[in-house]
Amino acid sequence: MTISTYAQNVSHPPFAVTVDLVVLTIRESELCVLLVQRGEEPFSGQWALPGGFVLVDEDIEAAAYRELAEETGVSEGLHLEQLASYGAPDRDPRMRTVSVAWLALAPELAEPVAGTDAAHAEWVPVAETGLLTLAFDHERILADGLERARAKIEYSPLAAAFCPTEFTVGQLRKVYEAVWGHSLDPRNFHRKVTRTEGFLSETGGTSTIDGGRPAKLYRAGTRAMLNPPIRR
Amino acid sequence: MTISTYAQNVSHPPFAVTVDLVVLTIRESELCVLLVQRGEEPFSGQWALPGGFVLVDEDIEAAAYRELAEETGVSEGLHLEQLASYGAPDRDPRMRTVSVAWLALAPELAEPVAGTDAAHAEWVPVAETGLLTLAFDHERILADGLERARAKIEYSPLAAAFCPTEFTVGQLRKVYEAVWGHSLDPRNFHRKVTRTEGFLSETGGTSTIDGGRPAKLYRAGTRAMLNPPIRR
DNA sequence: TCCATTTCTTGTCAAGATGACGATAAGTAC
DNA sequence: GTACTTATCGTCATCTTGACAAGAAATGGA
Incomplete structure (x- = not known):
């Protein structure tokens, strides 16, 4: 059959x-x-x-x-x-x-x-x-x-899923830039993600992997939704 | 089998x-x-x-x-x-x-x-x-x-799907209130939906179906996404 | 008719968020 | 040290929001 x-x-x-x-x-x-x-x-x-x-x-x-x-x-x-x-x-x-x-x-x-x-x-x-x-x-x-x-x-912290457990703001920004296909202002992006309560949590460590001034390391925070969202 | x-x-x-x-x-x-x-x-x-x-x-x-x-x-x-x-x-x-x-x-x-x-x-x-x-x-x-x-x-014009073809801003607001389960400020809601380019299109008609001052009638506009969104 | 009531609509104002961009900090490479 | 890189903080005009005052335009009842 x-x-x-x-x-x-x-x-x-x-x-x-x-x-x-x-x-x-x-x-x-x-x-x-x-x-x-x-x-x-x-x-x-x-x-x-x-x-x-x-x-x-x-x-x-x-x-x-x-x-x-x-x-x-x-x-x-x-x-x-x-x-x-x-x-x-x-x-x-x-x-x-x-x-x-x-x-x-x-x-x-x-x-x-x-x-x-x-x-x-x-x-x-x-x-x-x-x-x-x-x-x-x-x-x-x-x-x-x-x-x-x-x-x-x-509007979600999902971009961190592209990053290792600990990452810098610059690495996270490169994720957004890769996914959206255009560049973002590093200073405004930094302000947005670091000032949004619960989005990132500082680990205390730093990284110089990308050259330049050492960047603080973060882990993904506990917040599930971003309001207002990160604007493309 | x-x-x-x-x-x-x-x-x-x-x-x-x-x-x-x-x-x-x-x-x-x-x-x-x-x-x-x-x-x-x-x-x-x-x-x-x-x-x-x-x-x-x-x-x-x-x-x-x-x-x-x-x-x-x-x-x-x-x-x-x-x-x-x-x-x-x-x-x-x-x-x-x-x-x-x-x-x-x-x-x-x-x-x-x-x-x-x-x-x-x-x-x-x-x-x-x-x-x-x-x-x-x-x-x-x-x-x-x-x-x-x-x-x-x-973030989408989907609420209009709950309304008849032509509707008032007040009717649309009641949709949001019913779906979200809480009330919204009529004046701020009115400003948001009428000032967002392409969200609504005026038909020219009015309706007094809800009592009070006659309300302008609108149809859903052509815009597919709202940025920034309507805040809950 | 006048008035109270309803809903619609416009406007004001302070607080918050954004976009553009200046300036400084703190590493590495030479 | 100097040049270069990236990170981070700050400034400021503009836009958006939330809270709320006030007027517009209908209805229904005294």
């Missing part, structure tokens, strides 16, 4: 459910997304978002975490949130599929991308993805993920 | 996919949600969000629109956006199900709720839903829908 004939006979036709990941990081001040090169049909050889089937009895969020760990080699500390679901009837030529897409943000550390799958995985600068044709409806998913990230760092 | 035995034999186990709707409206200055009383097991007799199975070859968004039209009797003009998906393995005791939840906003007109399903549908004030136990994981879905609505009217 194939899936399609099976589907005719029940009130709740069977779907395959997958998770797809938009994993973003910042490398050399550039916003990058994790892409894999597909090794099999359909779309063999094309770039795609990492992802896979949800297992029987596996929570969809657990599936997203599992794929994330498999693809990045990092199993915790990454921010992961649900993005949206995509379920056009023809989005996968093989079968009726609904994909639950997730947005993950990783600090730069996440260098070693050891694909458990044979597939070749790579960090691709977002600016260059416009030239690529992604498999399935992954171009839309990526666009939605980028828009979510751009919107969310405005 | 049952679903569960079928699932053992393929790399992509079959799921049932449903859509569930959080349909909000405002009645007598109160935020209300559309709930149906379940007529069958599981959770027979309990309140639930309206929804149903996605059909074979039906787009998930089309399924949401179909259910929305079936439950409200209104087939267009309503705002509908995807909320999130819920896929815990045990969320439906009958089978493995993933539900794609949608948020819909309706103007008050939508009185006649003629359930095509035998199920009894009713507008329930959101303030009273805390006393109810909803079926499945619908309490969480409702909570997520409310949070989305509360957050989104802040």
